[in-house]
Amino acid sequence: MRKIVDFFKNNKKWNMALWGVIMVFIVFSILAVNQKENDLRIKRIEVSIEPKEELEFLDSLRIIEIIRGADTNRVLISARKSDVKLDVMEADLERNPFIEKADISLDLSGKLIIKVLQRNPVLRIVNQQGQSYYVAKNGFKMPINNDFAPRVLIANGNITETLVDTGYARTRILRDLLAVAAYCAADNFWHSQIEQLYVDNFMDIILIPKVGNHSIVFGSADDLERKFGQLKTFYLKGLNNIGWDKYKSINLKYKGQIVAERRINIEATEDKQP
Numbered sequence: 001m002r003k004i005v006d007f008f009k010n011n012k013k014w015n016m017a018l019w020g021v022i023m024v025f026i027v028f029s030i031l032a033v034n035q036k037e038n039d040l041r042i043k044r045i046e047v048s049i050e051p052k053e054e055l056e057f058l059d060s061l062r063i064i065e066i067i068r069g070a071d072t073n074r075v076l077i078s079a080r081k082s083d084v085k086l087d088v089m090e091a092d093l094e095r096n097p098f099i100e101k102a103d104i105s106l107d108l109s110g111k112l113i114i115k116v117l118q119r120n121p122v123l124r125i126v127n128q129q130g131q132s133y134y135v136a137k138n139g140f141k142m143p144i145n146n147d148f149a150p151r152v153l154i155a156n157g158n159i160t161e162t163l164v165d166t167g168y169a170r171t172r173i174l175r176d177l178l179a180v181a182a183y184c185a186a187d188n189f190w191h192s193q194i195e196q197l198y199v200d201n202f203m204d205i206i207l208i209p210k211v212g213n214h215s216i217v218f219g220s221a222d223d224l225e226r227k228f229g230q231l232k233t234f235y236l237k238g239l240n241n242i243g244w245d246k247y248k249s250i251n252l253k254y255k256g257q258i259v260a261e262r263r264i265n266i267e268a269t270e271d272k273q274p
Contacts, residue, residue, distance in 0.1 A: 040081045043110030050117050056148045057098040057118055066093055067104075067114070081106050089114075097142045123181040123197075125174070126156040131163060135178050139169040153181045157199035157206075173203055176221035180205060183224055190228065204253070212247075219253035227252040234258050 047060040067089040068074045076084070086104045093102035093116060101117040121134035121142055134142040134152070141163050155177045161170055169175050177197055184190040196208040198215075207216035218227060231252060251259040 040106060040108070041110055042076055042079050042081075042084070042106065042112045045076060045112045045114065047114045048116065050115070051120070057145050057150075058096075058116065063093070063114060063116060066096060076112065097140075098145065100136075100140075121150055121152050122185045123178055124150075124152050124154045125159060125161075125177075126154060127159040127162060128157075129160075129162070133163040135169055135174070135181075137178075137182055139175065139178060141167060141169065153184060153194065153197055155181070155197035155199065158201055158203060159199055172220075173199055173205075176205060179221040179224060180207075180218065183228065187228075189232065214247045215249050217249060217251040217253055223255065226255075230258055234260075 045064070047063050049058055049060070049063070064076070068076070069092060086106065089104050090102045093099050093104075093114075098119055099116055100119045103115045105113050107113065119136045119140060119142060122137050123135040124132065125135060126132045132144050134144070134150070136142060143163060159173060159177075161174050169178055177199070180197060184194045193209050193211060194207050195210040198206040198208060200206055203220075205218040205220065207218050209216065216231065231250065234250065247260045247262055249260070253259075
């Protein structure tokens with residue numbers, strides 16, 4: 001064996017010929033593998049949709065409908081890999097407003113693996129025109145799905161932005177609403193406490209709580225963590241002691257202080273006739 005190795009080392013022509021044979025072998029091996037993959041037939045389909053908790057915009061049947069495209073009679077089972085374009089299928093899925101990312105592959109057993117990541121809405125908008133749409137955490141705007149209504153904060157009031165004017169949140173107020181909604185969604189306390197957001201004529205965000213007969217003037221999303229921190233302290237140390245219905249409104253707009261307006265109860269009296 002050593003003599004054979006030394007022979008090829010000392011003879012350049014034979015050395016080059018050997019490498020040529022090796023390269024041809026590698027090329028033919030790659031072509032054979034590619035041909036084998038192209039001849040693969042789809043035997044079964046596995047669809048995975050994430051996240052699984054709460055979100056149900058799509059199901060496996062809807063995913064299959066999308067990748068079939070306009071040809072509803074198209075048969076995927078038994079189709080060759082060379083007859084299906086996986087990248088086109090992925091692109092078709094990612095054009096769906098409820099899908100953020102799609103990945104499709106076919107393994108050597110013939111299993112078509114479809115992985116879909118749904119967009120995660122954190123806010124539902126009802127604008128001044130009465131139009132309604134969702135906004136995902138990254139600001140992407142999504143149409144209403146008549147088959148499923150996720151449990152997210154609803155914002156209404158002085159909101160002019162529509163679903164179709166831009167793909168992502170454009171106006172300052174919509175971005176502020178999204179920041180407040182995302183903060184509430186990520187915090188168990190505020191997720192269970194804040195029920196609705198409202199934009200008044202001064203473009204201030206008003207929080208409507210589930211517990212307590214009061215409104216919270218939040219203002220903009222500036223100093224968001226500080227405002228929520230102050231409000232939580234006021235809730236725990238103030239309202240827990242004097243009652244949750246003592247105040248009409250709580251104002252967080254002023255830095256370093258909370259301005260609370262007490263509720264005034266006026267009892268009506270009857271004039272007595274002599």
